[in-house]
Amino acid sequence: MNNKLILTICAASMMTFSGCTTVADMAGADSATLNAVAVQGFNKTVQEASANKTLDTSSATYKRINAVFMRLKPYADQINQTGQKFNWQLAVLKSDQVNAYVAPGGKVVFYTGIVNKLNLTDAEIAAVMGHEMVHALEEHSKQKIGAQALTSLALNIGLSAAGNNVGQLGTAAAQLGSEIGVGLPYSRSLESRADQNGLLLMARAGYNPQAAITLWEKMNKLDGAGGSAFLSTHPSNSQRIEAMRKNLPAAQAIYNQR
Numbered sequence: 621m622n623n624k625l626i627l628t629i630c631a632a633s634m635m636t637f638s639g640c641t642t643v644a645d646m647a648g649a650d651s652a653t654l655n656a657v658a659v660q661g662f663n664k665t666v667q668e669a670s671a672n673k674t675l676d677t678s679s680a681t682y683k684r685i686n687a688v689f690m691r692l693k694p695y696a697d698q699i700n701q702t703g704q705k706f707n708w709q710l711a712v713l714k715s716d717q718v719n720a721y722v723a724p725g726g727k728v729v730f731y732t733g734i735v736n737k738l739n740l741t742d743a744e745i746a747a748v749m750g751h752e753m754v755h756a757l758e759e760h761s762k763q764k765i766g767a768q769a770l771t772s773l774a775l776n777i778g779l780s781a782a783g784n785n786v787g788q789l790g791t792a793a794a795q796l797g798s799e800i801g802v803g804l805p806y807s808r809s810l811e812s813r814a815d816q817n818g819l820l821l822m823a824r825a826g827y828n829p830q831a832a833i834t835l836w837e838k839m840n841k842l843d844g845a846g847g848s849a850f851l852s853t854h855p856s857n858s859q860r861i862e863a864m865r866k867n868l869p870a871a872q873a874i875y876n877q878r
Contacts, residue, residue, distance in 0.1 A: 651704045651759060655725030659707075662727035666711050676712040681732045685712050688745045688827075689728060695824045696726070696753045706756070718842060722752035724759065738838045743822070743831030750825075751818035751832075755806065758813060815864050819871035826878050829871035836861050 669675035676682040689710045700706055706726035716733040723729070728749070735745060806814070819829045840861070 651702050651724075654759075655704055655706075658723035658725045658727050662709060662711065662723055662729070665713075665729060669711065669713050674714045676714045676732060679712075679714075679732070681735050682712045684742060685730050685735065685745060685749075686710060688742055688749055691827075692746060692749055692753060692821065692825045695821055696757060698824075699821070700757055702757065702759055720748050720752060722749075722756045724756055726753075726756055728752065738835075738842065740835065740838075741831060743827040744835040744838075746822040746825065746827035747818065747829075747832035747835045750822035750827075751814045753821060754814040754817045755810070758810075758817070811860075812863060815860065816867045819864065819867055820874060823871040823875040826875070828875055829868055832864055833861060833868070836864065 666675060689708075693708050696708070697706065704725065708726035708728065710728045710730070712730050712732060715731045716737065717731040718734045718737050720728075720730045720734050730748075734740065734748065738744070740748070815832070819832055822832070823829045840858070
């Protein structure tokens with residue numbers, strides 16, 4: 621299949637996983653490259669936190685987050701179909717920020733504020749962690765790069781040579797690549813996928829998926845009180861919670877079988 625045909629197919633489907641990830645690969649944003657970029661970003665975050673004495677490695681909050689992380693890891697590895705083995709790593713940052721994210725390749729960053737301000741249970745921590753792990757496992761950053769590359773290409777549709785087209789894709793990927801590892805905002809469809817499959821992941825690890833509902837109810841209350849960094853990239857609303865309720869029975873069945 622030639623480059624123009626691939627672009628045509630992906631442009632028609634716009635946000636299909638396979639199509640836009642193919643475009644990302646063409647742009648040089650393949651899985652291995654994205655994971656390597658994420659390592660650099662994660663290491664920089666850890667180094668800066670160490671220097672600022674905001675890296676948490678011993679508090680009770682850290683121990684709870686780490687325990688959930690360790691419990692989810694083997695189940696996350698079981699569903700990894702990226703073709704790349706993840707080197708899961710966790711950094712817990714001392715901050716009042718209500719935020720958490722996972723960069724490509726399994727680089728997990730949690731802020732203590734999301735646990736302490738929301739008074740999260742271990743199962744609610746698992747709901748956050750499972751949701752974010754799915755973003756990495758399904759390579760949603762890569763899909764976003766592909767979609768953004770298509771947008772860039774559409775703005776320059778006058779370019780006819782295949783080499784120039786691919787060059788445009790590379791530019792878009794490079795621009796987005798600088799954001800990898802800092803908590804990317806995803807489309808509503810990708811957030812929905814992370815919600816649904818995050819429920820299944822936490823259930824497999826033995827956490828009651830009902831906790832995902834109470835988590836987002838707490839998020840909604842916080843949103844009404846002024847919001848958070850987490851909500852700026854993770855839209856929370858009644859429709860989202862309702863969709864999760866519809867997906868809950870399948871996850872609950874997995875949990876009940878344990």
